[in-house]
Amino acid sequence: MMVISGPFERHDHASCRTRALAQAEEVCGDRLTAVRRRVLEMLLESHVALGAYDVLERLRSEGHRAQPPVAYRALDFLVAQGLAHRIERLNAFIACHRPADCEAPAFLICRACNRVAETGNAPKRGALARDARALGFEIEETVIEAQGLCPTCQTP
Amino acid sequence: MMVISGPFERHDHASCRTRALAQAEEVCGDRLTAVRRRVLEMLLESHVALGAYDVLERLRSEGHRAQPPVAYRALDFLVAQGLAHRIERLNAFIACHRPADCEAPAFLICRACNRVAETGNAPKRGALARDARALGFEIEETVIEAQGLCPTCQTP
DNA sequence: TCAACCTTGTTATACTATAACATATCCCGT
DNA sequence: ACGGGATATGTTATAGTATAACAAGGTTGA
Numbered sequence: 001m002m003v004i005s006g007p008f009e010r011h012d013h014a015s016c017r018t019r020a021l022a023q024a025e026e027v028c029g030d031r032l033t034a035v036r037r038r039v040l041e042m043l044l045e046s047h048v049a050l051g052a053y054d055v056l057e058r059l060r061s062e063g064h065r066a067q068p069p070v071a072y073r074a075l076d077f078l079v080a081q082g083l084a085h086r087i088e089r090l091n092a093f094i095a096c097h098r099p100a101d102c103e104a105p106a107f108l109i110c111r112a113c114n115r116v117a118e119t120g121n122a123p124k125r126g127a128l129a130r131d132a133r134a135l136g137f138e139i140e141e142t143v144i145e146a147q148g149l150c151p152t153c154q155t156p
Numbered sequence: 157m158m159v160i161s162g163p164f165e166r167h168d169h170a171s172c173r174t175r176a177l178a179q180a181e182e183v184c185g186d187r188l189t190a191v192r193r194r195v196l197e198m199l200l201e202s203h204v205a206l207g208a209y210d211v212l213e214r215l216r217s218e219g220h221r222a223q224p225p226v227a228y229r230a231l232d233f234l235v236a237q238g239l240a241h242r243i244e245r246l247n248a249f250i251a252c253h254r255p256a257d258c259e260a261p262a263f264l265i266c267r268a269c270n271r272v273a274e275t276g277n278a279p280k281r282g283a284l285a286r287d288a289r290a291l292g293f294e295i296e297e298t299v300i301e302a303q304g305l306c307p308t309c310q311t312p
Numbered sequence: 313t314c315a316a317c318c319t320t321g322t323t324a325t326a327c328t329a330t331a332a333c334a335t336a337t338c339c340c341g342t
Numbered sequence: 343a344c345g346g347g348a349t350a351t352g353t354t355a356t357a358g359t360a361t362a363a364c365a366a367g368g369t370t371g372a
Binding site: 187189191221222223225226229247 | 349350351352353354359
């Protein structure tokens with residue numbers, strides 16, 4: 001099954017955000033505290049990945065006197081819950097738009113507009129898994145991040 | 157075709173290094189300057205990925221009065237020539253053991269011993285490529301990094 | 313009541329990376 | 343020989359990313 005979510009296709013952005021927040025509440029209960037919830041909202045509102053210091057800045061601009069660990073803790077929590085993903089290439093974070101169904105995500109990063117799309121679960125039976133098995137290497141988690149140009153940015 | 161090189165299998169390490177250096181000379185000619193060559197050797201000697209500051213420290217311990225840009229420049233050069241790879245998860249670098257045949261590498265990173273194996277070229281026809289095509293996204297480069305436990309570290 | 317756990321606040325610092333400018337060298341065309 | 347462009351290195355300073363460590367409040371349950 002192929003599932004794609006992300007900024008390169010038209011979709012109802014507001015409802016998509018609402019749904020993701022509702023799912024987050026469900027998953028976390030009252031562990032989704034004010035700061036964590038606010039950070040998740042920020043990520044959901046932004047199609048470009050946000051760095052920890054971007055998040056920090058936004059918190060501060062809202063009156064929150066926050067230090068770096070505040071942003072990192074909130075982001076780490078969201079990632080641990082599967083509500084957000086870290087994009088290694090960018091040292092930045094995006095919200096997961098379908099936390100329920102997201103075991104091994106892959107990402108398409110546009111180097112021109114910086115938007116990031118999350119694509120369907122990565123293969124458990126691909127060449128990598130086969131190679132790992134042959135070596136006796138036990139894979140726990142795989143980072144897959146493709147860089148290139150999104151449809152919009154291909155025609156300057 | 158599946159090709160695997162790396163620290164999780166027995167191999168003739170010395171000759172493997174010699175061969176890689178010879179290939180580097182071939183590719184670069186006299187652009188493989190002393191520092192660049194030395195840094196490549198360091199990477200070839202180490203099966204764990206080296207951070208830029210690890211490299212810097214080694215250069216300094218050899219009497220070279222180097223500043224951070226020296227390490228970064230050498231590493232950037234090696235990566236640009238396909239002689240080394242950057243491991244995003246680790247903010248660190250490893251030598252490529254087969255620069256000639258290395259278009260879309262993937263990596264297996266052991267979280268216990270920190271060694272990194274490079275596996276055969278990643279698929280151009282996998283699920284990711286298919287998804288990207290469906291979206292009209294043009295992939296230029298893909299990072300694939302799996303973390304887990306190597307055979308040795310699975311039995312504590 | 314107290315102890316364990318989780319969350320947040322706060323300070324300080326560690327680690328990673330690059331901008332910007334100076335100097336030197338080599339190759340090449342004239 | 344000269345000048346000019348491209349490449350490589352030296353050096354200073356600073357930007358950007360991340361975490362250690364300790365303090366303090368809140369909730370829960372024994």
